[in-house]
Amino acid sequence: MPSLLSLAASALLLARSLHAHFTVQHPPIIGPFNAEEEDSAPCGGHSPDLNTLPANDFHVDGDAIATTLTHSQSTWLYRVTTDATASGNWTQIWGIVDQQGAGAFCIPQISVPHSFIGQKVILSIVSHATDGFLYQCSALNFVEGIATAPSDCRNGSNTQGSFSSDAELTAMLGDGPVGSSASPSGSSPTDVPSGGTTTKPGGSEGRGVVFTVGLMAVLGSVLAV
Numbered sequence: 437m438p439s440l441l442s443l444a445a446s447a448l449l450l451a452r453s454l455h456a457h458f459t460v461q462h463p464p465i466i467g468p469f470n471a472e473e474e475d476s477a478p479c480g481g482h483s484p485d486l487n488t489l490p491a492n493d494f495h496v497d498g499d500a501i502a503t504t505l506t507h508s509q510s511t512w513l514y515r516v517t518t519d520a521t522a523s524g525n526w527t528q529i530w531g532i533v534d535q536q537g538a539g540a541f542c543i544p545q546i547s548v549p550h551s552f553i554g555q556k557v558i559l560s561i562v563s564h565a566t567d568g569f570l571y572q573c574s575a576l577n578f579v580e581g582i583a584t585a586p587s588d589c590r591n592g593s594n595t596q597g598s599f600s601s602d603a604e605l606t607a608m609l610g611d612g613p614v615g616s617s618a619s620p621s622g623s624s625p626t627d628v629p630s631g632g633t634t635t636k637p638g639g640s641e642g643r644g645v646v647f648t649v650g651l652m653a654v655l656g657s658v659l660a661v
């Protein structure tokens with residue numbers, strides 16, 4: 437007969453594994469997904485090798501990143517590197533986004549400079565939420581053109597996004613730290629922005645358009661620096 441302690445331990449394990457932090461629907465991740473390792477930089481517990489990984493086409497004039505968050509708030513960093521083992525040299529490909537509300541969250545048309553065409557990279561998606569920093573990766577081939585947003589690019593009825601800033605996330609660019617080992621306890625990792633445009637999901641299609649137009653302006657300023 438199992439002891440009370442082992443029952444409690446099992447329950448705790450189950451609760452932990454059910455708490456997925458965040459998952460990625462598009463593009464396909466370097467997997468398998470492991471919630472227990474998701475706080476391990478830069479790829480949620482995986483040690484990628486660009487030389488052997490199959491890569492997914494990502495269109496430079498617009499392609500989607502779709503995630504699902506179990507927390508009620510996160511800021512997001514989307515960064516890429518040509519470093520084969522994802523050990524540094526990170527470039528930001530989109531502005532820092534603040535997500536309010538748990539659930540599906542998709543940026544339908546992320547665009548990058550044409551100079552990226554032909555590059556094979558590791559995309560690292562970093563979430564900064566209430567329990568710290570979380571990571572997932574995907575291997576990408578940047579290709580010409582624009583993609584139609586996949587069917588799994590959608591937004592929950594409760595989620596909204598706006599541009600924000602997050603000094604701890606931007607510190608992970610360039611040859612800064614690949615990830616943060618900062619303990620989530622003690623500090624308050626969530627800074628709710630006071631300014632910026634906020635788009636409300638009034639149907640995923642309309643929202644996508646608003647988001648894209650707003651992001652274009654910010655992308656220009658980010659990449660012009």
Ligand SMILES: [Cu+2]
Nearest residue numbers: 456457507567
């Ligand atoms: Cu979490």
